[in-house]
Amino acid sequence: ETGVTQSPTHLIKTRGQQVTLRCSSQSGHNTVSWYQQALGQGPQFIFQYYREEENGRGNFPPRFSGLQFPNYSSELNVNALELDDSALYLCASSLAYGGNTEAFFGQGTRLTVV
Amino acid sequence: AQSVTQLDSQVPVFEEAPVELRCNYSSSVSVYLFWYVQYPNQGLQLLLKYLSGSTLVESINGFEAEFNKSQTSFHLRKPSVHISDTAEYFCAVLRRAAGNKLTFGGGTRVLVKP
Numbered sequence: 001e002t003g004v005t006q007s008p009t010h011l012i013k014t015r016g017q018q019v020t021l022r023c024s025s026q027s028g029h030n031t032v033s034w035y036q037q038a039l040g041q042g043p044q045f046i047f048q049y050y051r052e053e054e055n056g057r058g059n060f061p062p063r064f065s066g067l068q069f070p071n072y073s074s075e076l077n078v079n080a081l082e083l084d085d086s087a088l089y090l091c092a093s094s095l096a097y098g099g100n101t102e103a104f105f106g107q108g109t110r111l112t113v114v
Numbered sequence: 115a116q117s118v119t120q121l122d123s124q125v126p127v128f129e130e131a132p133v134e135l136r137c138n139y140s141s142s143v144s145v146y147l148f149w150y151v152q153y154p155n156q157g158l159q160l161l162l163k164y165l166s167g168s169t170l171v172e173s174i175n176g177f178e179a180e181f182n183k184s185q186t187s188f189h190l191r192k193p194s195v196h197i198s199d200t201a202e203y204f205c206a207v208l209r210r211a212a213g214n215k216l217t218f219g220g221g222t223r224v225l226v227k228p
Contacts, residue, residue, distance in 0.1 A: 004157075033216075042118075042204050042218030043158070056215050090157055092216075103216070105150075105157035 003027060004093050004106035012112045013081050021076040021109045025093030031055075032074040033103065034066060037088040049074055050096070078111075086113045116141040118205055120219035127195055128227050135190040135222045137205030147188040148206040148216070149179055158204065164188065200226045 003026035013019050025032050031050045035043035045058035049068035063079040072093070078085055088110050092103040121136040139145065146165050150158040162173040169181040179190045188205060205219040 035216075035218075040221075042120075042206075042220045043216070045215045045217070048215065058215065092158075102160055102163075105159070107155075107157045 004091060004104050006089075006091050006106035006109050008109060009107065010110045010112075012114060015081055015083060015113055017081050018077065018079045019081060019111060021078075021089050021091075021111070023074045023076070023091030023093070023106060025072045025074065025091075026104050029093035029095050029104070030072050031094045031096055032068055032072065033092045033094075034074070034076045035090040035092065036060070037090055037108070038084075039087070043090055046076065081113045083113050086111060116145070116207055116209060116217050118207055118217055118219035120203075120205055120222050122222050123220065124223045124225065126225045126227060129197055130194045132191065132193050133195050133199075133224060135203050135205075135224070137188045137190065137219055139186050139188065139205070139207045139217075141186070141207060141209060143209055145207040145209055147179075147181055148208070149177070149188070149190050150204045150206060150218075152202045152204065152221075154201075161190070161203070195224070195226050197226050197228060200224060 005024045007022045033048040034046040037043040046060050047057040048055045052068045065077045068074045088108040090108045091106045094103040095101045117140050119138045127133045148163045149161040151161045162171045164181045172178045177192045202221045202223045204221050206216045
C-alpha cells in the first residue's frame, strides 16, 4: 500500500466524451505525475504538477490537461476521447521533483473508450 | 532525447533458477536508473534504484542490478526466483536536473514455472 489512491478504478467511455480521473497523493507529497500505460507497453509520461503548477509535459496533445489542488491531490482531464486513449492511467506522488526522491504509484485507473 | 530498451519482452524461468532481465538506455547526460515491478492489476512498485556511488544495488527481496556506464546498461538479476516473482518488470531512467520525467522501457514479463 503506497498511500496513493486513484479513482475510479475502472470506467468505460464513448468516443468523443470527456473524462476526469482523480489522484490523492501520499501525505506530505507535493509533486504528482501522470502516466499512460497502453496494453503491453511501458508507462508514458503525460505531465507533472509541483505545488499546483505544471512542471513538465510529455508528448501528449492539449486535450490532456490537469490540475493540482492546495492539498496536492490532482486531476487528469481528457477531452474528445479517442479509441487509442484506452489505457491504464497511473498517478505517482513524490516529496519533490528530482530522482533522488522515490515516486509512489497508485493502482491506476483502467479507461476503456468504445 | 533518451530511450530505454528492454531486450526481452518475456522470460520464462523455472522456480529456483536464476534470471537476468536486460536493460539498455541511451542518454547524453547523467541519469538516475530504476527498476519497477508491476503485479497483475496493480500499479508500479519500486524494486531498486541507482543514484550514485556503488554500481551494484540490491533490493530487500534478493534482486540486484549493476550500473555499467560504458555499456549504458542496468541489468537486473536474481540468483533464485520464486513463484511470487511472476510479474512485469520495467526499467526506467530519469535525467538528472531535468525534472521528474521517468522514461520507461517496454517491460519484461517474467513467468516463473514450478
